[in-house]
Amino acid sequence: MLRIHGIPRSRAFRCIWAAEEAGLPYEVVPIGFASGFKLERPLAINPNNKIPALEDGDLVLFESLAINLHIAKKAGAPLMPSGDDESRVLQWTLWTATEVEAHVLRWGYNTYLKPPAERVPAEASAGKEALDLRLAVLEGELAKRPFLLGEAFTIADLNLACVLYAARANGYDLARFPKVVAWIDACLDRPAARRARALREG
Ligand SMILES: N[C@@H](CCC(=O)N[C@@H](CS)C(=O)NCC(=O)O)C(=O)O
Known part of the structure; x- marks a missing residue:
């Protein structure tokens, strides 16, 4: 099960969309904003303290677009083609x-x-x-x-x-x-x- 940390009204939206395209089971672990676009609490699994972050078993990733490449790779073609x-x-x-x-x-x-x-x-x-x-x-x-x-x-x-x-x-x-x-x-x-x-x- 993919665990996407964030909320849909953030860049976590990108990874939710990718998980939906990939057809992979996922859960959204909600963490949103306090004032001024700062996170409401620390997100220890991302050293940048930003959302989104992904947990996929033992793998933890940050950077929304890199997370999406990982999700797509799990799904394979056509979402992530080869060569x-x-x-x-x-x-x-x-x-x-x-x-x-x-x-x-x-x-x-x-x-x-x-x-x-x-x-x-x-x-x-x-x-x-x-x-x-x-x-x-x-x-x-x-x-x-x-x-x-x-x-x-x-x-x-x-x-x-x-x-x-x-x-x-x-x-x-x-x-x-x-x-x-x-x-x-x-x-x-x-x-x-x-x-x-x-x-x-x-
Ligand atoms: N390049 C990063 C940017 C992540 C980012 O800036 N996320 C924002 C929310 S969309 C955030 O966590 N802001 C909280 C903060 O900067 O304290 C990515 O694409 O994942």
Whole structure:
């Protein structure tokens, strides 16, 4: 049984969605926030004291996207393909972590996450400008195939879509990127995504 520490209204959502896609049994061990996005109590199994963290038997992991790679590996193809496609999954996941997420957060903190008085519009604009450059790359790739690797949804799609999810849900202007919109909506409309979203949005 996978034990996902966190709450659906956190990055633990990503791992809940992955567990749902993998069809693996899991439980959510709830730990949420006090004020200011700090955890309500220490989470000793993660040396970073952040959520999510995963327990899978004796294995303990942190980093939501790495947890998702582990979950997908347990499920195998098509969620985690092998050979060169596994390398492509790693490429897109690292691209998500290093090229995309910081800009999503820069925009998000200064648009809807921080209290209004603390938001800096110039920071939101800078985040959007940088994210739009990456979305243009994504738009070009999704013009060639429906999912990141080809015809099939993989954990690479999940890892990127779950990072873009909150921006999509909070009014990020994607009008210039119709392929991205169609792709993210297809990802978020999957039965497993709907089950995970029901826990978060319900
Ligand atoms: N890169 C980490 C980030 C984890 C993270 O920042 N989690 C937030 C909640 S979504 C957290 O635990 N915040 C509490 C804190 O920073 O004290 C991941 O993807 O797992």
